Amino acid sequence: MTYDVIAVTRELPDRRSLVAGMLVAGEHLRVREDAGSGIVQLCADDGTALVRLDSPILVRVPGEIDRLLGPGHGERLGLPVWWVEAHAPGGRPEAARLARRFAAEAVRRLSGVVWPPLPEEHR
Numbered sequence: 001m002t003y004d005v006i007a008v009t010r011e012l013p014d015r016r017s018l019v020a021g022m023l024v025a026g027e028h029l030r031v032r033e034d035a036g037s038g039i040v041q042l043c044a045d046d047g048t049a050l051v052r053l054d055s056p057i058l059v060r061v062p063g064e065i066d067r068l069l070g071p072g073h074g075e076r077l078g079l080p081v082w083w084v085e086a087h088a089p090g091g092r093p094e095a096a097r098l099a100r101r102f103a104a105e106a107v108r109r110l111s112g113v114v115w116p117p118l119p120e121e122h123r
Contacts, residue, residue: 003088003096007103009110025101050095057083
């Protein structure tokens with residue numbers, strides 16, 4: 001089972017900001033892109049994918065963020081927002097840490113929130 005973390009940002013998470021966030025999460029790792037799907041991966045030296053980022057999704061439907069994350073989130077963020085999911089393979093604690101670090105850096109750069117909320121060491 002994967003570990004999933006979501007960065008909901010007020011600013012568009014373009015390719016450059018996504019890659020920069022991934023490099024901050026693991027500067028010794030490689031970034032690999034699939035241009036056809038828009039998926040970006042953070043990989044170990046041997047090519048093993050540790051974190052996969054899906055393409056950002058624009059959310060502009062009132063109430064959608066509250067429905068997905070719980071009451072109060074939508075009001076705090078406003079609309080529109082961008083939804084970016086980071087997935088780390090299960091059984092790899094270092095991959096889950098990288099996904100959380102990426103999400104924290106994304107919301108630091110682009111303003112927003114991380115769900116589920118990050119442990120104190122990533123804020």
